[in-house]
Amino acid sequence: MAPPLTARVQLLLLRAAGFLIGLIGQVARAFGGPKFHARTTGPVSEPLLLLSGIQLAKLIRQRKVKCIDVVQAYINRIKDVNPMINGIVKYRFEEARKEAHSVDERLAEKLEDEATLEKKWPFLGVPLTVKEAFQLQGMPNSSGLVNRRDAISKSDATVVALLKEAGAIPIGITNCSELCMWYESSNKIYGRSNNPYDLQHIVGGSSGGEGCTLAAACSVIGVGSDIGGSIRMPAFFNGIFGHKPSPGVVPNQGQFPMAGEAQEIFQCTGPMCRYAEDLIPMLRVMAGPGIKKLKLDAKVHLRHLKFYWMEHDGGSLLMSKVEQDLILAQRKVVAHIESMLGASVQHVKLKQMKYSFQLWITMMSTKGHDGKEPMKFVDLLGDHGKPISPLWELIKWCLGLSVYTIPSIGLALLEEKLKYNKEKYKKFKAVEESLHKELVEMLGDDGVFLYPSHPTVAPKHHVPLTRPFNFAYTGVFNALGLPVTQCPLGLNAKGLPLGIQVVAGPFNDHLTLAVAQYLEKSFGGWVCPGKI
Template sequence: MSPPFSARIQLLLLWTLGILIGLVGRAALALGGPKFASRTTQPVTEPLLLLSGVRLAKLIRQRKVKCIDVVQAYIKRIKDVNPMINGIVKYRFEAAKKEAHAVDQRLAEKQEDEATLEKKWPFLGVPLTVKESFQLQGMPNSSGLMSRRDAISKTDATVVALLKEAGAIPLGITNCSELCMWYESSNKIYGRSNNPYDLRHIVGGSSGGEGCTVAAACSVIGVGSDIGGSIRMPAFFNGIFGHKPSPGVVSNEGQFPVAGGAQEQFQCTGPMCRYAEDLTPMLRVMAGSGIKKLKLDANVHLKDIKFYWMEHDGGSFLMSKVDQDLILAQRKVVAHLETMLGASVQHVKLKKMKYSLQLWITMMSAKGHDGKEPVKFVDLLGDHGKPINPLWELMKWCLGLSVYTIPSIGLALLEEKLKYNNEKYKKFKAVEESLRKELVEMLSDDGVFLYPSHPTVAPKHHVPLTRPFNFAYTGIFNVLGLPVTQCPLGLNAEGLPLGIQVVAGPFNDHLTLAVAQYFEKTFGGWVCPGKF
């Protein structure tokens, strides 16, 4: 089914306008920024920084490593590296050191056996960072919106509270795009984050500060959110693991902005980490009682999984072509699965995938099950006060007077244009339902789908403004309601991370997480920046 001709023209005009805004943005914004001696962050030399959360917690519980030594090592790393990447935007070092000393004192005073300690505190003493859009008591919670720059969290978001109860120690909060609605993490409060593999490139968004912080070994585990790829794109661009859970498993409570309408179904909170073995334990903690919906205790035999793969979306004219490096990396994975693992691997052509952007737009502007309308972006920019006038803000931006970023102004300008009338909504809703049925039936309870995490490796700063719709490679799985894990696959010839999405049927997160661990063992997983 093809979209109506008028829809094609409309989308072409939007794409053209996006390019124009991007070119203006690249010309007007400061492209130079601070100068660094190297294009990458320095490699890790402290062994404690090269351990997963699971292994660190075990060493701390066994009293082989002091928690304060771990926290001090991460604080030193942050001080050395964060000025380059600008991933962490607010530290809580003194509080973290007090909490680390408390862990060491508790272990010295109470001689509980390791099994008991592990059950109580699976991440005891493990450094954690949190996306700024989540509430972390005593820390800012602005989501990069200037009018909220003085907003301080009085409590913890649900997932943050659960991770702290599991023993994790927050070191600070990380950067995001303004109101979490763009795939470059930059805003008027905290500035721009830089990729640790090449500071000239983006970290992704909206959980981009989290992605580069974890990748640069400034944190062990992190909290991200995802409504169109905001966990998976930063995880991909920064060469780490990121998981978008099945909807409704992990609580979204305690973050700003709050999703409305059908958006509530598509927003997911999930883990980001360097080591695949941390994904499942993190998900167990973050899900709380929602863990009952999953089958994380099921034994997964990789040879019994049916693998399906597709190298691009089928040719949407709105998206960039997939980089040859990414296609070759995917084919390398497929060849290994066939020849070395002996698994069932099938190449598929899901024709409706080329409508990914239209489907995401359609569903994001839909009413919720309760009949509530989605929150308008212009209202969010006004912080639910007086809605902004985007055309006036564009004029102010051109004069350097607007407090908003150009992506936010552009989205506010296009917001109404990005909505479809009832007739078009019904048509694309039918396409979405058909595609979901096709995928769910194909994957069943024993299949996974391999798909690019993005058409290109991490672009240079400001380039996303000229390629505004590429996020649809991740966004499509939000509207389809499927669990996805982004897995790193090494670096390309320029030293930038490669990766792939692993998708499963509803509530079959255990399959994608098992594949992530296998891919890490087979293809190397995270690569330390600065060693290329």
């Protein structure tokens, strides 16, 4: 019997496997995808598109702006810009116009005063986009899987229903990666989404269509989900805000695929938006009864918070080094907090962060209460039918005959190698528990942790195939079960978004959300693509 491989050799083999899959993917980069003469989408000229969701709702309630004018402004923008970014994959324009007219007709009757309207419908008349993985009645719900091309939602996902009840008007559904398990949003049904700041760069995943749609001012508020960074990576790459709530606060029901029993607590549904002031109102609506677990009404005194920061994960062999632009942006945040708030920002070295990828795999390897293994990815690709043969699909892909994307085929090929046996699971479960304890004790109920969102700014299309493990910069906080808000920090010299993750202890979402609003005021928040 061959001796077991050392952990270091196993890590190197995983990295080599990811690199080989990436080389295959470069073929697609060389020959696939549309080419654009423009580098970015055009700037916004319509003032209504530059207002937050709660500002729009207020103007509509006060009858200073007609809802139909707001909805039509967004429809016009989508028609101009979406062909370039391919963020929205199915429009809902006619239904949205009808619903907007209904809002205007109701307001014309003047049956309720403004305070009553705000309480009942905090997002009255506000355009909304929804990740295609969520059910939106009458709209596709394939998650980019060809086998589910004809799946049409007969009802709304819980969060979608709650937002509609709050007055929001869905105008379309947005692209995602195949089965929501990759950080580039591309699939065989809808094609590839493009970054509005540079069309040759990725939008992230799996909520990438939502990220680029919001960034391009084709929507103002949106719904995303996150089990490894699927809200935060698109928010970072597209320069918007995204929040991964504390686990168990916002309901996940009504999306496909749903995480397995043991993983569901780590799958988080949350808000994505251009303006930080929309985060808390959105979270209040989306959480429903779960909002009682949070302290959103608590006043946050930023000067009294404890701030901690870390420049990188400590040197994992699997991850890329953090780019200097991102380190400098983080240092500017630290310097600003120290000088303007007078708060102390402590640099920390959490040695176990270098095991971020392993901790995420540990989470995904956890068995259910009945000892049942998590759903296999090859089974999901077959849509609960006959599992696919990854090797055969790889051969077909090389011939241009597979209905699956290369990231999905690669994950299916590596799936069994990535899962941990009992011994390895026990080892990294202990690491996860130790790191969780260290972070929770450090943060307490009055601390936040500043951490890179990703090792690089938005890479070019297909480059993630050569860096498959970089998502662990976000995925680790799913494994640790901590709330995180992704905050934009302007653009780098090449015009691509910079950003940072703000992390807090369990159920202290109010702290990260308060910091997000402060950083928006201090660093400008979302920057309109194409703006000179």
